[in-house]
Amino acid sequence: MWRWFHKLGSPKWFYAISGRLLPWFSVAALLLLVIGTVWALLIAPADYQQGNSYRIIYIHVPAAFLAQSGYLLMAVAGAVGLIWKMKLADVVAKSCAPIGASFTLLALITGAVWGKPTWGAWWVWDARLTSMLVLLFLYLGVVALQSAFTDRNQAARASALLALVGLVNIPIIKYSVEWWNTLHQPASLSLTQRPSMPAEMWVPLLIMVVGFYCFFAAVLMMRARVELLERERRTGWVKEIIREN
Amino acid sequence: MQFADFSEFIAMGGHGLYVWVAYGVAVLVFAFNLVTPMLKRRRFFVEQARQLRREELHASDS
Numbered sequence: 650m651w652r653w654f655h656k657l658g659s660p661k662w663f664y665a666i667s668g669r670l671l672p673w674f675s676v677a678a679l680l681l682l683v684i685g686t687v688w689a690l691l692i693a694p695a696d697y698q699q700g701n702s703y704r705i706i707y708i709h710v711p712a713a714f715l716a717q718s719g720y721l722l723m724a725v726a727g728a729v730g731l732i733w734k735m736k737l738a739d740v741v742a743k744s745c746a747p748i749g750a751s752f753t754l755l756a757l758i759t760g761a762v763w764g765k766p767t768w769g770a771w772w773v774w775d776a777r778l779t780s781m782l783v784l785l786f787l788y789l790g791v792v793a794l795q796s797a798f799t800d801r802n803q804a805a806r807a808s809a810l811l812a813l814v815g816l817v818n819i820p821i822i823k824y825s826v827e828w829w830n831t832l833h834q835p836a837s838l839s840l841t842q843r844p845s846m847p848a849e850m851w852v853p854l855l856i857m858v859v860g861f862y863c864f865f866a867a868v869l870m871m872r873a874r875v876e877l878l879e880r881e882r883r884t885g886w887v888k889e890i891i892r893e894n
Numbered sequence: 895m896q897f898a899d900f901s902e903f904i905a906m907g908g909h910g911l912y913v914w915v916a917y918g919v920a921v922l923v924f925a926f927n928l929v930t931p932m933l934k935r936r937r938f939f940v941e942q943a944r945q946l947r948r949e950e951l952h953a954s955d956s
Contacts, residue, residue, distance in 0.1 A: 690917075691895055695907065702909035705916040712920070748927055755923045759916040766912050864924065871931035878938055891942045 658735045660877045661886045667870040674867040681860030688853035696850075705763040707854055710837055711861035713756040716784060717819055719749030719865065723791065724816050727809030737873075739805035740880070742812065743795050744872035748865060750788035757781055768832050776825035777833040780818055787815035801880070 689707035696703035723745035730738035760778065761771045772778065791808045798804035826835050837854065838844055844851040881887045897903040906913045 686917075690913075691897070691903070694896060700909055701906035702912050704906070704913050708916050708920045712923075747930070751923045751926055755920060758919050762912045762915045766909055864927075868927040868931060871928075871935070875931055875934045875938060878935075882938075882942060888946070891939065891946060894939045894943065 658733075658737050660737060660740075660881050661884075663737055664874060664877055664886075664890075667874055671867060671870050671874075674863050674870070678860055678863035678867055681856050681863060685853050685857035685860050689857065693850050693853050694847075699767055702763060702766045705759050706837065707857045709756060709759040709763060710854060711858045712752045712759060713781070714858055715861050715865050716749055716753040716756050716781070717822060718862075719745050719752060720784060720788070720812070720815070720819060723749060724809075724812040727805070727812045730805050731809045736880070737877075739801070739809075740873050740876045741869070742791075742805065742809060744869055744876055746788055746791040746795060746808070748868055748872070750785060750792060752861075752865075753781065753785040753788055757785065764832075773832055775831045775833065776829040777822065777831055780822045780825050783818050784815075784822065787811065787818060790815075 685707065689704055693704070693707075695701050723742050726738045726742035726745065729735055730742055757778075760781075764773070765771050790811050794808040794811060795804050798807065825831065826833050837846065838851065838858070846854075878887055878890070882891075904910055904914075
């Protein structure tokens with residue numbers, strides 16, 4: 650177990666293994682996203698109340714899932730970096746921030762353009778929307794902190810602390826639709842309950858969710874790999890890669 | 895297939911603007927996440943290759 654942990658923390662090992670995994674995640678993401686999008690836009694039936702505007706769900710829900718899971722990963726990686734001083738964990742935490750921020754923004758924008766025809770308003774200050782906006786600011790705070798220090802370890806410490814403090818926001822997002830009165834509908838997909846929609850609607854949603862996660866894994870590896878190369882550019886294995894290129 | 899023809903597909907039953915803005919922003923977000931690490935990676939290799947040449951030139955001078 651400890652040997653495995655140490656190996657996982659080795660930048661060279663991570664670079665090699667992620668290089669082998671990257672094509673698989675990329676192909677899986679491409680296939681799932683193409684199939685999911687065609688299904689979502691052309692094959693899934695219109696909603697009996699919302700008409701075709703509900704098709705935004707196929708972007709909105711996966712983006713919101715990813716926004717929260719990405720944050721969780723960023724906080725956990727940040728904590729691992731804080732506690733065990735693992736460089737690779739710092740790299741992963743740093744790489745999560747811009748990706749997560751972009752998907753939080755996507756969830757907010759798609760929510761707004763879905764809200765307009767459905768609720769009659771682009772934005773309402775209710776608990777779900779406000780806590781998602783807070784999530785965006787937390788991500789942007791981490792991005793800012795990462796570039797605010799010249800010392801990498803200090804940047805990693807500060808942003809890990811912010812990410813950990815911001816963790817309280819995650820259960821608030823999740824339960825906001827239950828604790829407070831809201832316009833936002835409750836969860837469409839859950840691990841414990843049968844979906845409230847017919848299969849021809851939720852199957853493509855599931856495909857999109859898995860596709861979004863594969864895409865996240867792929868671009869996270871891409872970012873982490875470049876970050877590792879930059880940090881380790883004085884070491885022998887990186888110099889070899891540079892010579893080969 | 896839920897739509898009779900292409901113009902009906904674009905119109906999305908009157909919600910076309912909302913649906914296409916949402917999918918358009920999604921395309922932008924995906925492109926951002928793909929392009930930024932690719933550019934960073936290319937910039938890294940261009941810079942490091944230059945550095946390496948400079949070092950080797952230096953080494954052969956002395």
